Amino acid sequence: MFFLSDMLNKKLKLPVPGEALPGRERPLPTANKHHVSKRPLKGPYPEGFEQALFGLGCFWGAERLFWQTPGVWVTAVGYAGGLTPNPTYQETCTGLTGHAEVVLVVFDPKEVAYADLLKIFWESHDPTQGMRQGNDVGTTYRSAIYTFSDAQQAEAIASRDAYQAALKGAGRDKITTEIAAAPEFYFAEEDHQQYLAKNPYGYCGLKGTGVACAIPQRAAI
Secondary structure: OHHHHHHHHHHOOOOOOOOOOOOOOOOOOOOOEOOOOOOEOOOOOOOOOEEEEEEEOOHHHHHHHHHOOOOEEEEEEEEEOOOOOOOOHHHHHOOOOOOEEEEEEEEOOOOOOHHHHHHHHHHOOOOOOOOEEOOEEOHHHOEEEEEOOHHHHHHHHHHHHHHHHHHHHOOOOOOOOEEEEOOOOEEOOHHHOOHHHHOOOOOOOOOOOOOOOOOOOOOOO
């Protein structure tokens, strides 16, 4: 019983340096092209396009939300926000890498605004649950927004504050979403990329709060 409790505590607490798994120097093998769009997963991406990085629980269902969004050019799933270089899926599940499951979104800002992607992010999961999303428990399932510019950072914070007000009005708890500058993104293994396109009846545990998020005004650049 102590062993099970100890493992659960590790999964609910981010590791510190010295506790994290060592990982490896070389990137994991992954797909070259998006299974749905057939576009290059790792680029090169079209000039003028932007990137976004979101963690909202299990990345299988989260990725599908974004690849179905008009204006999104390509998506990929992977790991970010931890300490272990080039982690495997099995390693991240131990909670000893510190990474969150995340979705990389490459989009055309002329067709879809970053604010619109934020709206999808907030409304598609429960950002008040800490180190979990529903039955998915552990640090890998935490809510996170990793930003690629000062403008994205400002918009992310503004959207959080706006959504917190809406959640409070609905009697919901405080948002626990991590918002930080984008760390290194590690592409997940090939079988996880566009998983629900390959496995239409596969698991998807995403569930929003039912509280709408007003699209925040774009920050001045």
